[in-house]
Amino acid sequence: MGSPASRTRRVLIGFAVPLYLLTAISLAEGRLSLLSGESPVESSFAPLFAGLAIFATLLQAYIGRLGDSPHGSSRLDSLVSREEESTMLERLRQEQREADVASMGSAWAEMEKDHLEKTLGEEE
Numbered sequence: 001m002g003s004p005a006s007r008t009r010r011v012l013i014g015f016a017v018p019l020y021l022l023t024a025i026s027l028a029e030g031r032l033s034l035l036s037g038e039s040p041v042e043s044s045f046a047p048l049f050a051g052l053a054i055f056a057t058l059l060q061a062y063i064g065r066l067g068d069s070p071h072g073s074s075r076l077d078s079l080v081s082r083e084e085e086s087t088m089l090e091r092l093r094q095e096q097r098e099a100d101v102a103s104m105g106s107a108w109a110e111m112e113k114d115h116l117e118k119t120l121g122e123e124e
Helices: 004-029 046-066 085-098 101-123
Strands: none
Touching: 004 046
8 A cells, every 4th residue: 555655745746736736827817926026916825825835845755755764764754654554563563562561660660769769868
């Protein structure tokens, strides 16, 4: 089925193309001007559409450029994983095994002990 990143890229392309069409229509109707400093219509959303289209295109290009680099090499990996679903599932199961409840209980007890020692030390 593909990775979540490949699906996100398709969504971003599908989002950017209509925005480019809206930008082209606004250029044709004169609502957006490229050469002059100000837009002929004051309350025009045309620059916003153009900016969103460019942002979506750059974001999908960035995700595509990352390609098959290892998980965790990008800041976007916490939002959109580039791993295949089977690889991601195995990694998440491994992380779940590492964060077992038994080990968490001993860490909690150690933290509680340190807190009590500090509290008792302050009372003396």
